[in-house]
Amino acid sequence: MKSAIVRPEINIQKTATIITSYEEIVQALLAQKEKNQGYTIAIECYPVTNETLILEKIIHPLNPELIISSNELFINSTELTKKIKDNLTDDRIFGLMSHHVFKNFIDEKQFKSVSDALNEKRSQGELSIIYGVGASLLENVDLIIYVDLARWEIQKRYRSGEYNNWQAENAGEDSLKMIKRGYFFEWPIADRYKREITNKIDYLLDIHDETDPKLIKYSEYMSGLKEVIAQPFSLVPFFDPGIWGGTWMQKTFGVGQEEKNLAWSFNGVPEENSLLLNFSGISIEIPANNLIFNFGEELLGARTFGRFGHEFPIRFNFLDTMDGQNLSLQVHPKVDYAQEKFGVTYTQDESYYVLEAKNDAVVYIGVNNGVEKEALIDALKEAEKGEVSFDDEKYIYRHPMKKHDHYSIPSGTIHSSGKDSVILEISATPNRFTFKLWDWDRVDFDGLPRPVNIDHGQPNIDIYKNQDWVEKELVNPFITIAKGEGWLEEKTGLHETEFIETRRHTFNQKVHHENHGSVNVLNLVEGKEALVTSPTGEFEPYRIQYAQTFIIPATIESYDIEPYGASLGETIKTMKAFVR
Known part of the structure; x- marks a missing residue:
């Protein structure tokens, strides 16, 4: 059952014709070309697709008369980077x-030169192929294949030192800077275009596993994707090491x-x-977004979609940190600061739910009573210089966690x-x-200090959030919502300033849920295990295991969860989040 967490699959009922080798993909495309005189693919x-692989495995075997890289359509990398310098910042x-x-x-x-060249080959009855980011911007193409890529894979490629950002000659650059360029420029522009051309795409090509390609008609893929919003499902998680990381996930999930x-495990993002x-x-395999x-709208619900649009708001x-180290001392921006400085519409409010803890583990949250902001910032800045350490016991409130x-x-x-x-x-x-704000005087795996952002952090620190306020407002704010024979529902947060509400259910028999x-x-x-079922039979029973994150689309208005398998006769717990 570990595969349900590490590589969870979503069963699609509709059938599809999927081509599963490069050789067969080439033959299928040649068959398309034979039906037409003059053909452009x-x-x-x-961005960050392995275009060399596509050239080698698909384009060259097709033996087209003309091969064009889409890079020829755009201004050069130096000029482009200058145009987006305000987005990239220093x-x-x-x-x-x-x-x-x-x-x-x-x-x-x-652009005109490329378009004219393609038209000329078309008039001569020849096959032409243009490939890369923006290849389908040209109007005179007959077939569009979209090669998609999930962001976890993109980030691994940035780190490899073998790939550039789009229209940048920066392979091997600091991966944090490459991710910044992806997050603030590359991914938004590519996602915007992908949504724009959805109805024009003929095929989807999945080469997340480059040894096992899959080509599917886009209409069949979209029909399958639509089935997802009518059933519970889990995302494929991304596991990542870190300087403070622990061993629990390696032992529990058998990964890494x-x-x-x-x-980290990004399992619901x-x-x-x-x-x-x-x-x-x-x-x-496709990007979940x-x-x-x-x-x-179907996934999020009308109210949530009306507020967040095409963004999934819950993470x-x-x-x-089991047998590891403390996370960095940190703060997240207020919403007005995030909007003004970064151009995003909402901020990263969050919460910590303790799944496991040992050895007198603590959470650092807020400041000690009586701490003044000026003194706190002075101490942090002195620590940033590396000459003295930050006295966390003096300034930061720590609460024992269980x-x-x-x-x-x-x-x-x-x-x-x-x-x-x-x-x-x-x-x-x-x-x-x-x-x-402080990273415990340590360096990262690369031997460099991890970035500290006191200048950003200072205007966002709420100094009134001290021990007294924290214990009253933020620590275990449990409220019983309802209870019955064998079950208890509690509201566990989040704080009234946050838009997410969380509910914990404790139960030893079937418990009913509404989606709010x-x-x-x-x-x-x-x-160990639980079973999610529909009171009306609208989806197949969905089996989950300990620590598995799963999503219930808003199309499912109500559902039941009960102990299952190894958990029969035991009391189990779920945590649920929804948008208020």
Whole structure:
């Protein structure tokens, strides 16, 4: 059952014709060409696709008369980077969100030249192929193949040193800067275009596993994707090591054994994660945010979609410090600061739900009573110089934590998870805006100090969030909502300034859930197994296991969860989040 967490698949009932080798893909495209005199194929690639592989395995075997890289359509990398300098900024981590479109960067002379060349080959009855980012911008193409890529894979490629950002010659650059360029410029512009051309795409090509390609008609893929919003499902998580990481996920999920540790699991973050659609035993991997782009209102619910649009607002992930170290001391921006400085519409309010804890683990949250902001900032800045250490015991409130505690952490709250714990982080989705204030005088795996952002953090620290305020407002704010024979429902947060509400159910028999007019995100936080069922039979029973995050689309208005398998006769717990 570990595969249900590590590589969860979504069974698709509708059939699809999927081509599963490069040789067969080439033959299928040649057959298309034979039906037409003069034929142009556009292979549209998401940024950081392995275009060399596509050339070698698909384009060259097709033996086209003309091969064009879409890079020829655009201004050069130096000129483009100058145009987006305000979005990139000089900061290593933070930029300003781009609202550009690909057409803003076209070289008009080159664009016309390429278009004329394609028209000429068409008139001669020849096969032409244009490939890369923006390949389908040209109007005179007959077939569009879209090569998609999930962001977790993109980030791994940035780190490899073998790939450039789009229209940048920067392979091997600091991966944090490459991710910044992706987050603030590359991904928004590519996602915007992908949504624009959805109805024009003929085929989807999945080469997340480059040895196992899959080509599917886009209409069949979209029919399968639509089935996802009518059933519970899980995302494919992204496990990542970190300097403070622990060993719990390696032991519990059997993953990342080759890594020094695992710090994060992004297991409920559609913008980071992927989906595995199982068409009769053949799995297609896609970015999970494609579901929001195409079926956002059905997935989120009308109220939530009206507020957030094509963004999934709830985020679940794990922070593993078991046998590891403390997270950095940090703060998240207030919403007005996030809007003004970074061009995003909402901020990263969050919470810590304690899945596991040992050895007197603590959470750092707020400041000690009597701490003044000026003194705090002075001490942090002195520590940043590296000459003295920051006296966390003097300034920061620490609270002992135990299994199943829950701490709300609205923006402006200084916080950190201490060592020897596993945290289910339930938060708003913006994930780029963590201002580190102090990192315990350590360096990262690369030997460099991790970025500290005191200048950003200072205007966002709420100094009134001291021990007294924190204990009253943020620590275990449990309220009983309802109870019955064998079950208890509690509201556990989040704070009134946060838009997410969380409910914990403790039960030893079937318990009924309503979706509160919103998408629901859940995790089995206690118990080995559970079963999610529909009171009306609208979806197949869905089996989950301990620590598995799963999503209930808003199309499912009510559902039941009960102990199952190894948990029969036991009391188990789920945590549920929805938009108020």
